[in-house]
Amino acid sequence: MLALETPRLFIRPLAMSDLEDVHRLHTDPLVVRALFSGEPPSREDTQEKMERYVRDWRQNGFGFFGVLLKGSSQDRSEFAGRAGLRCFENTADVEYGLCLFGHVAGRGVGPELGGAILRYAFEDLHLERVVALIRPENERAIRAAEKIGFAHVEDRQYGNRMKGFYEVRPSQCGIDCQSGGPRTDAC
Numbered sequence: 001m002l003a004l005e006t007p008r009l010f011i012r013p014l015a016m017s018d019l020e021d022v023h024r025l026h027t028d029p030l031v032v033r034a035l036f037s038g039e040p041p042s043r044e045d046t047q048e049k050m051e052r053y054v055r056d057w058r059q060n061g062f063g064f065f066g067v068l069l070k071g072s073s074q075d076r077s078e079f080a081g082r083a084g085l086r087c088f089e090n091t092a093d094v095e096y097g098l099c100l101f102g103h104v105a106g107r108g109v110g111p112e113l114g115g116a117i118l119r120y121a122f123e124d125l126h127l128e129r130v131v132a133l134i135r136p137e138n139e140r141a142i143r144a145a146e147k148i149g150f151a152h153v154e155d156r157q158y159g160n161r162m163k164g165f166y167e168v169r170p171s172q173c174g175i176d177c178q179s180g181g182p183r184t185d186a187c
Contacts (some may be wrong), residue, residue, distance in 0.1 A: 009111065014064050023041075030105060034138050064086065081099050095132060095133065096150075098144070132145055132165075133166075136163070138150065150166040
């Protein structure tokens, strides 16, 4: 099984066994405000998302990871959130997404985590770029994205709301991808 690691984090693909942790995450007050417009998702909504997250790994070879804060052993690690990559809206682009519990946010976990995932995206998957959508009022997410190299491209209308469209390329986050060439069949 693919796993990434940083000094403070274990990062491994989400599995259906993570359903309860992900539902707790999706109903965390900070997450509800930032991602779900103030309306927490039902358990069924979370289960549908989890099924998609697991399916993405099978179909694309990438997807969302479960993020665990290291404890004294892997068994004692704390589920801190989810983050990863997914195909973006019927395009060839791959989108980065991040969702952490409120008590974890603001401790530098986002940039540490994002850096590991972008290294995986560029060095292992050989992507040419990764995109992100961020609501303009989500200043914390904007700062975290900029810390790992994302740059604002433009604002775009998505459904009934405006979101910032960001992108990052390997050189913008200090990654030199000489081997393997770009992957063009990601999505």
